[in-house]
Amino acid sequence: MHHGFENLGLTDNTTAAAINPYADYTPSITASGQVNPYVQGHGDIFYTPATAYSMPLNYHLYAPSAPFPQKLLPYQRTAYSFFMSDNVREELQRKQEATLQRLEASSLPLQINEYTQLVPLDPGNRGTAPTFGYPSWIYKALSNDDGNYYALRRIEGFRLSNESDIRVVQRWKKVHSASMVTIHNAWTTTKFGDSSIVFVYDYHPLSKTLADAHFGQTPLFSHAPPETVLWSYVTQMTNALRAIHGTGLAARCIDISKVLFTSKMRIRLSCCGILDVLRPEQRPITDVQAEDFTSLGKMILILACHNPMAMHNFAKNIDYVAKTYSNGFRDVVYKLCTGGIKTTSELTVAVADQTFNSLDSALHYNDGLENQLKGALENGRLVRLLCKLGFINERPEYDMEPRWSETGDRYCLKLFRDYIFHSVDGDNQPVVDLAHVITCLNKLDAGIDEKVMLTSRDSNNCFIISYRDLKRSIESAFQELLKPPNQTRR
Numbered sequence: 001m002h003h004g005f006e007n008l009g010l011t012d013n014t015t016a017a018a019i020n021p022y023a024d025y026t027p028s029i030t031a032s033g034q035v036n037p038y039v040q041g042h043g044d045i046f047y048t049p050a051t052a053y054s055m056p057l058n059y060h061l062y063a064p065s066a067p068f069p070q071k072l073l074p075y076q077r078t079a080y081s082f083f084m085s086d087n088v089r090e091e092l093q094r095k096q097e098a099t100l101q102r103l104e105a106s107s108l109p110l111q112i113n114e115y116t117q118l119v120p121l122d123p124g125n126r127g128t129a130p131t132f133g134y135p136s137w138i139y140k141a142l143s144n145d146d147g148n149y150y151a152l153r154r155i156e157g158f159r160l161s162n163e164s165d166i167r168v169v170q171r172w173k174k175v176h177s178a179s180m181v182t183i184h185n186a187w188t189t190t191k192f193g194d195s196s197i198v199f200v201y202d203y204h205p206l207s208k209t210l211a212d213a214h215f216g217q218t219p220l221f222s223h224a225p226p227e228t229v230l231w232s233y234v235t236q237m238t239n240a241l242r243a244i245h246g247t248g249l250a251a252r253c254i255d256i257s258k259v260l261f262t263s264k265m266r267i268r269l270s271c272c273g274i275l276d277v278l279r280p281e282q283r284p285i286t287d288v289q290a291e292d293f294t295s296l297g298k299m300i301l302i303l304a305c306h307n308p309m310a311m312h313n314f315a316k317n318i319d320y321v322a323k324t325y326s327n328g329f330r331d332v333v334y335k336l337c338t339g340g341i342k343t344t345s346e347l348t349v350a351v352a353d354q355t356f357n358s359l360d361s362a363l364h365y366n367d368g369l370e371n372q373l374k375g376a377l378e379n380g381r382l383v384r385l386l387c388k389l390g391f392i393n394e395r396p397e398y399d400m401e402p403r404w405s406e407t408g409d410r411y412c413l414k415l416f417r418d419y420i421f422h423s424v425d426g427d428n429q430p431v432v433d434l435a436h437v438i439t440c441l442n443k444l445d446a447g448i449d450e451k452v453m454l455t456s457r458d459s460n461n462c463f464i465i466s467y468r469d470l471k472r473s474i475e476s477a478f479q480e481l482l483k484p485p486n487q488t489r490r
């Protein structure tokens with residue numbers, strides 16, 4: 001397979017010193033003679049100038065972001081390493097889709113405070129199952145203030161008798177933990193036609209409750225889940241409790257229906273702060289905090305036994321845990337359920353070993369994501385370049401202008417576009433080779449000295465031109481498009 005033209009791979013030492021005929025573009029050349037693609041022409045509207053980082057690698061070369069799923073040929077790797085993996089892309093796209101989903105016909109208010117586009121997140125809910133003693137609803141909503149999506153939890157029919165009760169939300173806003181759904185605000189409203197109180201939380205698209213994940217229609221596990229999964233839940237909830245108790249608050253909502261499963265093995269405690277407003281506690285906070293540990297023990301017992309009613313026969317079920325899981329796990333669950341753990345320090349010590357396992361898998365996962373990120377590292381640059389080429393090529397209004405016409409120096413850009421996209425093979429069949437496109441665009445963006453041979457469409461003319469000069473032409477042609485109308489285009 002060939003592209004019609006071959007790279008000559010020549011290094012031209014003269015172009016580096018050549019006079020720049022277009023004042024608009026001066027490539028930034030580093031001490032080692034490389035072109036810095038991030039420092040484009042002055043006032044380049046497509047690039048934000050890099051501040052701290054100015055020494056690029058050889059930008060048309062990519063380090064492999066191994067491991068590859070199978071042995072790939074070099075040209076396959078070029079395309080493979082340039083994008084995130086299909087799995088990650090699909091997951092993110094599905095989350096995007098869920099986030100942007102809208103409800104065409106809705107009886108919900110069009111706007112409440114700064115929030116619009118309300119979509120119920122729990123459409124099966126008829127508001128009959130009382131959460132915290134009241135019917136409750138949860139909606140996704142768009143904030144007109146910051147353009148982010150939030151989850152609004154509405155507690156129906158609640159009247160705030162004491163204004164100061166809602167102030168506790170300010171304290172909750174200060175609790176930061178990656179194992180919690182962050183709360184942002186709370187307010188009362190009559191916009192739903194009743195007196196409701198609304199709590200504003202972070203929105204986590206496609207999340208489900210632990211109850212749904214383990215006991216729903218498509219449960220994650222059909223029987224007892226692996227011990228590593230349960231330890232991971234315990235350590236994540238320990239992380240949440242450390243932050244909550246450390247701020248002098250108590251969670252009061254650890255339950256399979258209130259812990260959200262937000263992505264692979266990531267759980268977050270939701271609904272924090274609601275009970276503190278609805279039913280403020282009079283008891284000493286240490287007593288209330290102690291209940292968080294028993295709730296955690298019950299939750300883990302329920303999941304371990306794969307039985308929502310596991311607490312009804314505690315002795316039998318803790319026996320089952322002893323037979324199915326390790327002694328260490330059984331001991332922690334037993335202590336939690338029976339009040340043997342009363343502070344986060346005690347819990348932290350009890351789960352210390354497992355915390356390192358969780359940390360290790362979190363670090364591995366992080367490495368994996370960073371590798372994925374590498375795949376998308378530079379493709380933004382090429383999109384900008386493609387946009388520029390698109391703006392420049394085939395502009396009918398400049399057909400009669402010499403520099404843009406078939407004979408002018410913009411002509412090589414048109415031929416270069418043909419070289420990238422319109423190559424044909426020996427049988428005159430279109431060559432659709434992503435790796436070729438990416439390689440050419442990378443070289444063009446880096447403006448390297450390598451030369452390429454371009455042939456006119458009628459095969460009568462032939463140009464040999466370096467990527468550096470092509471880049472210069474693109475920049476000057478693009479800058480001309482930006483010129484105000486009263487300045488004549490060259």
Ligand SMILES: Nc1ncnc2c1ncn2[C@@H]1O[C@H](COP(=O)(O)OP(=O)(O)OP(=O)(O)O)[C@@H](O)[C@H]1O
Pocket residue numbers: 121122125129130131136137138151181201202203204205206207208209211212257258260270
């Ligand atoms: N912060 C959030 N971000 C995104 N989705 C959420 C959020 N909180 C809840 N959800 C979605 O709403 C669904 C219902 O949540 P909810 O807490 O009401 O659970 P539930 O099982 O209906 O509990 P209850 O019976 O107490 O209402 C969850 O399964 C989840 O899909």
